Amino acid sequence: MPAMTVPGVGPGxxxxxxxxxxxxxxxxxxxxxxxxxxxxxTALVTxxxxxxxxxxxxxxxxxxxxxxxxTEDVVPMVWNEYEIQRFYQxxxxxxxxxxxxxDALDRYGVREALAPELTEPGEDGEEPKPPTDDQxxxxxxxxxxTEQLEYSSVVRVSFTHPSPEIAANVVxxxxxxxxxxxxxxxxxxxxxxxxxxxxxxxxxxxxxxELEAKLAQARRQAPPTVPEREDEPGSTRLSRLEQTLTEVxxxxxxxxxxxxxxxxxxxxxxxxxxxxxxxxxxxxxxxELRRELAELEGKVGPNWPRLVELRAAVKETERNLExxxxxxxxxxxxxxxxxxxxxxxxxxxLQRLIEEEQARAAQLQLATGELEALxxxxxxxxxxxxxxxxxxxEVAVTRDLQSILERQVHVVDRAKPPKSPSAPxxxxxxxxxxxxxxxxxxxxxxxxxxxxxxxxxxxxxxxxTGLPLLGSIPRASAPPRPRLVFSRKGRSRSRxxxxxxxxxxxxAFRALRSSILLAQPQHPPRSLxxxxxxxxxxxxxxxxxxxxxxxxxxxxxxxxxxxxxxPRLHRVFRVPSERGLTNLLASHDPADGFVVxxxxxxxxxxxxxxxxxxxxxxxxxxxFREIVGxxxxxxxxxxxxxxxxxxLVFADALNLVPVVEGTLLVARxxxxxxxxxxxxxxxxxxxxxxxxxxxxxxxxxxxxxxxYYRSYRYRKGYYRRPAEEExxxxxxxxxxx
Numbered sequence: 001m002p003a004m005t006v007p008g009v010g011p012g013x014x015x016x017x018x019x020x021x022x023x024x025x026x027x028x029x030x031x032x033x034x035x036x037x038x039x040x041x042t043a044l045v046t047x048x049x050x051x052x053x054x055x056x057x058x059x060x061x062x063x064x065x066x067x068x069x070x071t072e073d074v075v076p077m078v079w080n081e082y083e084i085q086r087f088y089q090x091x092x093x094x095x096x097x098x099x100x101x102x103d104a105l106d107r108y109g110v111r112e113a114l115a116p117e118l119t120e121p122g123e124d125g126e127e128p129k130p131p132t133d134d135q136x137x138x139x140x141x142x143x144x145x146t147e148q149l150e151y152s153s154v155v156r157v158s159f160t161h162p163s164p165e166i167a168a169n170v171v172x173x174x175x176x177x178x179x180x181x182x183x184x185x186x187x188x189x190x191x192x193x194x195x196x197x198x199x200x201x202x203x204x205x206x207x208x209x210e211l212e213a214k215l216a217q218a219r220r221q222a223p224p225t226v227p228e229r230e231d232e233p234g235s236t237r238l239s240r241l242e243q244t245l246t247e248v249x250x251x252x253x254x255x256x257x258x259x260x261x262x263x264x265x266x267x268x269x270x271x272x273x274x275x276x277x278x279x280x281x282x283x284x285x286x287x288e289l290r291r292e293l294a295e296l297e298g299k300v301g302p303n304w305p306r307l308v309e310l311r312a313a314v315k316e317t318e319r320n321l322e323x324x325x326x327x328x329x330x331x332x333x334x335x336x337x338x339x340x341x342x343x344x345x346x347x348x349x350l351q352r353l354i355e356e357e358q359a360r361a362a363q364l365q366l367a368t369g370e371l372e373a374l375x376x377x378x379x380x381x382x383x384x385x386x387x388x389x390x391x392x393x394e395v396a397v398t399r400d401l402q403s404i405l406e407r408q409v410h411v412v413d414r415a416k417p418p419k420s421p422s423a424p425x426x427x428x429x430x431x432x433x434x435x436x437x438x439x440x441x442x443x444x445x446x447x448x449x450x451x452x453x454x455x456x457x458x459x460x461x462x463x464x465t466g467l468p469l470l471g472s473i474p475r476a477s478a479p480p481r482p483r484l485v486f487s488r489k490g491r492s493r494s495r496x497x498x499x500x501x502x503x504x505x506x507x508a509f510r511a512l513r514s515s516i517l518l519a520q521p522q523h524p525p526r527s528l529x530x531x532x533x534x535x536x537x538x539x540x541x542x543x544x545x546x547x548x549x550x551x552x553x554x555x556x557x558x559x560x561x562x563x564x565x566x567p568r569l570h571r572v573f574r575v576p577s578e579r580g581l582t583n584l585l586a587s588h589d590p591a592d593g594f595v596v597x598x599x600x601x602x603x604x605x606x607x608x609x610x611x612x613x614x615x616x617x618x619x620x621x622x623x624f625r626e627i628v629g630x631x632x633x634x635x636x637x638x639x640x641x642x643x644x645x646x647x648l649v650f651a652d653a654l655n656l657v658p659v660v661e662g663t664l665l666v667a668r669x670x671x672x673x674x675x676x677x678x679x680x681x682x683x684x685x686x687x688x689x690x691x692x693x694x695x696x697x698x699x700x701x702x703x704x705x706x707x708y709y710r711s712y713r714y715r716k717g718y719y720r721r722p723a724e725e726e727x728x729x730x731x732x733x734x735x736x737x
Contacts (some may be wrong), residue, residue: 023449030439030448038440040432051421055167056158057175060410063087092146094155095437101137107173111136113166140170154412164417171415179409180613197391204385211378218371239358244352252343259336267329282321357483455672458696464674465681470664470693473542474505509549512695521694525662527628527640531653533680534646537668538697540733543643544572551602555638558595558631560606562656563645564615567608573598581611584627585618591630626661647680654687657698662692669698
């Protein structure tokens, strides 16, 4: 199946604006119809849709939070970008939370306003089932929208409903419910913090009293010879041992890491191996051998002595390199293990020394250690108690926490019933509908043009066949009305022989006669075969009128009806058909007994005769060549015009192609498929036909605007006026006589 071409797009992908304009003009009614349908459908949907209203309120939500404890007691809140976005996302979720929405149902009559439209009708006479609070809250959630305005602390809350009053009441109810929820949770959190502080103070006071009693008892039991502030014995030596132990542990960890790295690595991944001079020499030698081997490969045969020697040397060097690296690797691994064992032994020895030193220090500090520990613990607990008492005073002072929280969530603008609906947007929808309709119409026009498989214009015929266009014959009757691509209306019939009164058609045949005679000026073709791709394309009409025009030029012409399957030229010229080409082919009689004159000057006809059972066999090329030669040489005909069967339907025309000096291919505008025309040209090319050119029958001339009718009327009118004037002059002469 041939590829579909897009009208207006050239082979290189460039747009031909003139072709695009022509296609759009030719399909303008299709574009207008599609655009009108889409526009009307959009208007119908828009005006039938129930209008809905969107009410909005704006909230100012601050990110500050009341402080319960000092920043020394808790982790401080850092408001970075992530925390800011998380805070507002949390507020959006709270605004749409079912608990907040259920609380909003009791405000502004929201429950009573939304319940009727959500009530389910009863079945089988049952009473209607009213919606639950969860169902109403879910309905509000589906139609509620929250949005942060331009990266600020202002949040817009919107609700959409067919009633503007209900939409405004729902938004105000949700905003108030959220604000009360925010304040209530903040107050509850502060109250919980105060209770927490009170319990913590009581526990801290009990611990301080207990530590005071233990400290007093320890002071009484301490020996008098041991001062309370005496320095610890042996502390300097113990610190030095601990520092040394830390260094040894670090060295042991490094040794373990080194051993683990050696065990997991390959020999080539160890620095000792890569830094070894012998390994480096092996690698240099191996690289040099491989380079020389790569240069020889492809230049000499695989058994070349030097090539075999190099391969052996490469293997030997690789083996020596691997052995050397393995030996160095084992040495490095043993060295790492020995070093690790030494570090572990040093660490164990230092650990024992530290434990012995700690035991001695513990014995010396036993008398003073417990007293110092109690004193330090007592100091810490006392400081913590003082901080808790100070925070309790601060919490007791801030009684206006509720007003602070209310200022943190402030209603900037309450929702008001909107005056105009938010949807549908009539002007926008109609504009988009018109634009979409135009786009679909343009697409439909190009799609219809691409799917149009019929030949239309002379330019298309030249492009498809690649042959010269010898003539374009207009319709003998009025031009057809414009039709869509898929129309099945039949074509109007015209008479095969054109009356002389139709001067425009007669002039077209005269131009065709001149084109044929000038196709080969030195030796014009004397025998012409007129054929077409399919039946009904007007080849018989072209052949008859071409022969008549050649006869009118003063040349002796014979017209042969070689369409033995459907001979019809005898009816056109009203001559008997009992004897004709069929009888002449089946016998060896002279041709002059079968040729009959016609009512046109210099024009004779060889009718088809009786229809034979096998015309393809009867149309023998050699016998037909003899007949044509006899007509030319013995009977003195200047031109032999042959009307043959269609090329794609029967093989008869292909048998006649070698006989004639020129072949004319006829196609009918608005009728002949483009693929059929291509196949006909291919068939004629396969038998080496001498194709003089093509003829477009029933042409509908088009002007630059793409109209198929304007130029036709102009040309027809040009020839009609002289004829009318001549008729008027003749009438005047008759009246005067």
